[in-house]
Amino acid sequence: MGSAAVLLLLALVGAGTLLLEQVQGTENVTALYGSTIVIPCNGGAPAPEDLMFIKWKYETSDNSGDLLIKQTRNDQATIQATDDYAKRISLDDKYSLLITDASLKDQKTFTCLVVSDNDLLECPVSVIVYKKPSSVQVMDKPEALQKDKLTTVGTCVSSDAHPAATITWKKNGQPLLASEKAVITPSLKLDPATGLSTTSSTLQYAATKQDVGAIFACVSTYKQTDEELEMEPLSVHYPSEKISLQVMSKGPVVEGDNVTLKCHADGNPPPSSFFFHVMGEKVLVENSDTYTLTAISRGATGEYKCSLTDNKEMEASQRIVVSYLDLSLSLTGTVVKTVGDALSVKTENSSSGDAKVSWTQNGKPVKEPEFSKLTYADAGVYVCEASIDGLVRRQSFELVVEGKPSITSLRKHRPEGAKYKVLTCEAEGVPEPSFHWSINNTDEKSTYINGKAIHTITVIPKVNLTVTCNVSNKLGEDIMSISVSSIFEEHERRESGGDSGDQSKLIVGVVVALLVVAAVGGLIYWIYIKRRQGSWTTGEKEVGTAEENKKLEDNNV
Incomplete structure (x- = not known):
């Protein structure tokens, strides 16, 4: 074409x-x-x-x-x-x-x-x-809401959209409908040059106390797609309706403590100034809700108050009871006594109530120290503890019980198969006694606990001898001796009596058995004779042979 x-x-x-x-x-x-x-x-x-x-x-x-x-x-x-x-x-x-x-x-x-x-x-x-909204934002946000008064929460704007976006509101995640408490005012603007729409919605809300911390959000919906813009939690302003006074103490108030009084009112924002009524005086505290009593004394027991500066009729009170406790002992420091002495302790305490008193000796519970005759075991650190309402007082003294040494045991021991002997000397005494032996020795070992001393030595005696243990301290001394045989003689006796030892034990056993049988036979015969003599002396006629009767008559002569 x-x-x-x-x-x-x-x-x-x-x-x-x-x-x-x-x-x-x-x-x-x-x-x-x-x-x-x-x-x-x-x-x-x-x-x-x-x-x-x-x-x-x-x-x-x-x-x-x-x-x-x-x-x-x-x-x-x-x-x-x-x-x-x-x-x-x-x-x-x-x-x-x-x-x-x-x-x-x-x-x-x-x-x-x-x-x-x-x-x-x-x-x-x-x-x-x-065209989706170019931006979604909240304007005109307040610092806080007013109780029971319509206050603007914000104006939510969804700009330049086609078709126009719709705006809804939420409170704490739930849809918020228009009501007397929530007034929602929507608006729509069309840009004649671009044909785009801007949607806005203003929320006014009358809050209550329960709305403190409520989270509001505006939701822009475009073509079934939501863009949610969550606001910061808002506070609610309202005047104080209640006031309270608190004693900031973890436990009972104790004499000498610093005690802080805290006044609290439920208004929002909370009051920043208070009157504190302390021991008959009214003290103004600004920009704070606390007042501190320093080093409180037992005479400060009484009623304390606080009130609002703009409403003196609204006040709160709290009674403070100051606990106190004094403790003293008749004995203090280090107390030195001699074994056998008597000892008693007097305790005095003054308190705001009935104090609980307990004693310990070296950390272990004991009764109140009262001794008619002291022993070494009674020595130690005694602590008296008195307590009341969380208040604790302690006094202590250290008891030292002294005495000259006394040997309680001196013994010897030869371990199985050993070629030496171990000598052990035990003694009691305070201060700690020293040990002296009359023989050269090795491997000395000592222990000293609660006035009891144990001293061991190792010796190799070549001949039979007598060993002396001497213990002494500043108060005196004690001596005890023990016989120690030569380890060489013991060794020869053990070897010579090796195989015959068991035979000797058997012979000794047989001899002992024969002696027991002879003794039993003699006892039976003696009883028989006694019975025969008894029959003659009673004048009874015993039936027997002529020979037996004659023997009995001869024995009674």
């Missing part, structure tokens, strides 16, 4: 007189504001083989215009638009129309004309442009 024929066909297409025209149903294309719009031609179907040209145009209710035309597959598209589209349109290799920098003005119907030798397709496409 020649160029003249094409021009004639274009004129006919423009005039809408071609009899073979087919109109497709209108499709919809969505695009994001500011992005490139891609409008497919004939749903993206391939162009026919006998394609003559493709043309794009647009139509609105009050306007229409040509955009571009492409005559053959190899030719460049020719821009026909003379308006704003001239710089924003192009054609891709699938004949789709591309429009850059999408705006709401692009919401119209674009038509693709596909002209071939035998057919003409008209494919309209409707373009819809969306």
